[in-house]
Amino acid sequence: xxxxxxxxxHLSFSSGKDMDVFGRNWxxxxxxxxKNWNRLIGPEDTCVxxxxxxxxxKIDEMSEDLAxxxxxxxxxxxxxxxxxxxxxxxxxxxxxxxxEGQLEFLQNNFYVYKSPVTGTEYALVGTxxxxxxxxxxxxxxxxxxxxxxxxxxxxxxxxxxAGCSRFLCFLHYPPTNIYQDDSLFTQLAExxxxxxxxxxxxxxxxxxxxxxxxxxxxxxxxxxxxxCLNFRxxxxxx
Numbered sequence: 036x037x038x039x040x041x042x043x044x045h046l047s048f049s050s051g052k053d054m055d056v057f058g059r060n061w062x063x064x065x066x067x068x069x070k071n072w073n074r075l076i077g078p079e080d081t082c083v084x085x086x087x088x089x090x091x092x093k094i095d096e097m098s099e100d101l102a103x104x105x106x107x108x109x110x111x112x113x114x115x116x117x118x119x120x121x122x123x124x125x126x127x128x129x130x131x132x133x134x135e136g137q138l139e140f141l142q143n144n145f146y147v148y149k150s151p152v153t154g155t156e157y158a159l160v161g162t163x164x165x166x167x168x169x170x171x172x173x174x175x176x177x178x179x180x181x182x183x184x185x186x187x188x189x190x191x192x193x194x195x196x197a198g199c200s201r202f203l204c205f206l207h208y209p210p211t212n213i214y215q216d217d218s219l220f221t222q223l224a225e226x227x228x229x230x231x232x233x234x235x236x237x238x239x240x241x242x243x244x245x246x247x248x249x250x251x252x253x254x255x256x257x258x259x260x261x262x263c264l265n266f267r268x269x270x271x272x273x
Contacts, residue, residue, distance in 0.1 A: 036151045038159075039076055039109075039268040042085030042207060042235020043116070043261045044068060048099035052090045060262060065103065067266035072107050075268055080109040081148055082268055083141070085235040085259060086116020086163060086207030094121045094130075105137055112139045112146055115163045116207040116236070141205065143186055145194040148203075152273040157230075158194035161205035162186040164220060164234070166246070167212050183208075184219040191227050202227050203271060206234040209246030210256065221247075224254050231271060235260040 046065060047053065053061070076082055088104065091097035104111060115122050122130065127142045139146055146159045165183045167176040187204070194202065202224075210220040210232055224232050232254055237245050243263050247256035259269045 036077075036079040037081075037273050038148045038150075038157070038203075038271045039080060039082040040085055040205065040233045040257075040259045040271050041068070041082065041261055041264060041266075041268040042114075042259050043087045043238065044084060044104075045087055045090060045118070045261070046097075046100035046103055047090040048103065049091055049096055060265075064261065064266055068261065068268075069103075069107065071267040075270075076107070076109045078108050081112065082107075082109050083112045083114060083159065083161075083205050083233070083271075085114045085161075085205055085233065087118045087235070088113060088116065089121065090118060092120040097121055110139070111137075112141050112159065114141050114161050114205050114207055117163065141190075143189045143193075145190050145197075145199070147199065148272070150273055155201060155272075156199065157201050157203050157272065158191075158197075158199035159203050159205065160187065160190035160194055162190060164206035164208035164210065166208045166210070166218070180219055184223065187220065187223060191223065195227070202229040204229050204232045206232065208236050209234045209258070211246045213245045215247055221252070221254070225252050229254055231255045231257065233257045233259050233269075233271060238262055 089097045089100040127140050130140045141161045147156055148159055149156045162183050165179040204224050211218045237260050
């Protein structure tokens with residue numbers, strides 16, 4: 036039993052959109068993920084899928100994508116990504132009700148993972164996040180960062196109010212910009228003495244070092260986008 040993470044499955048069984056623009060290694064990436072997932076993850080394991088699950092724009096258009104995810108073993112916790120158009124921000128409770136017992140959606144809430152090895156309970160907190168990538172104005176980016184910071188703070192506060200004291204944070208976007216300046220997200224992680232921050236979103240070798248990787252201010256940062264992991268879910272803790 037262990038906790039894993041992987042982001043950016045970018046499933047497109049219905050839409051037919053591929054990811055080849057990011058490299059030939061994306062060819063048949065769904066089968067690569069399935070093979071590695073089934074080899075690593077069993078029914079008693081947990082995996083956080085860190086956003087950009089599907090290219091579908093509506094939940095009713097992603098039946099094949101959902102069937103793929105549901106066929107994978109283990110407990111599955113989903114994070115919202117920038118391409119997850121099916122997941123409206125205010126619809127998280129409805130999604131959790133609709134897929135109760137099958138999928139869990141992480142936004143404005145938290146989940147608990149208990150290590151069978153150490154007995155340690157971790158609060159799994161997270162949100163989509165945001166970082167400036169030069170595609171909008173700095174003012175607009177700052178507005179989006181603040182909105183996502185507020186959502187992440189709700190997640191932390193709910194976990195702390197429930198008595199949790201050890202935190203693992205999941206973001207879709209990297210926690211900082213490409214200059215790796217500290218951000219509201221890194222500050223919040225440090226405030227709650229978070230042990231790890233795991234993020235996704237960055238595709239292609241040239242983007243793999245857009246943000247922190249490794250230890251920074253006593254927090255371990257890891258990039259878990261699918262291609263960075265060579266489509267192999269990353270173990271977070273046993």
